[in-house]
Amino acid sequence: MKQNSEVPPAPVRVAPGAQIDETAVLGPGTAVWELAQIREKAVLGEDCVVGRGSYVGPGVHIGDRVKIQNHALVYEPAELGDGVFVGPAVVLTNDHNPRSVDPEGQLKRGGDWQPVGVTVAEGASLGARSVCVAPVRVGRWAMVAAGAVVTRDVPDFALVAGVPARPIGWVGRAGERLRELPGPAGIWECPRTGVLHAEKDGVLTEVPPPPAPRPAA
Known part of the structure; x- marks a missing residue:
């Protein structure tokens, strides 16, 4: 048959x-666990995991294969790329000047302020209980340490930690800290994959692998 x-x-x-x-x-294959809340017009891609007690705000856009761990709060209008990891109790804020009441003492309503979003690019990881203060951007494959407070944009592949978060190194796609090789300055290697990276003016990029040798004629 x-x-x-x-x-x-x-x-x-x-x-x-x-x-x-x-x-x-x-999206297909996505799993949402107990007590999680996903608000109106939020869009989640394929094979995502939304942990227990977590929150995804209205209109938030989330890519494929994203993990949002227990009790994380992703406020609108955040955007998360493919393969992003959001650790337990992470908060992505959306208000520059949070107040409960206006100057006259009246309770503020939804139309009294303009939300701003956090952007987390492909493959980036946010450690447990870290906070990203909008409108920061966390770059591709970057890593935010547990408990850090991010108030400035994080470059691609950067490892940041502390309050406020500051760069302390580089990480590769495997999540391991890169090591700088002897020789020409600014060449970094992933200890797990062997992939090389080049640093110039505070920007790290992956070095393309050499072309495969041509077969003998």
């Missing part, structure tokens, strides 16, 4: 007690 070569999409899994707005979009 002829087999169908097309693989059906993985189902979306939503645990009892999770709250998913009917206008939210969840």
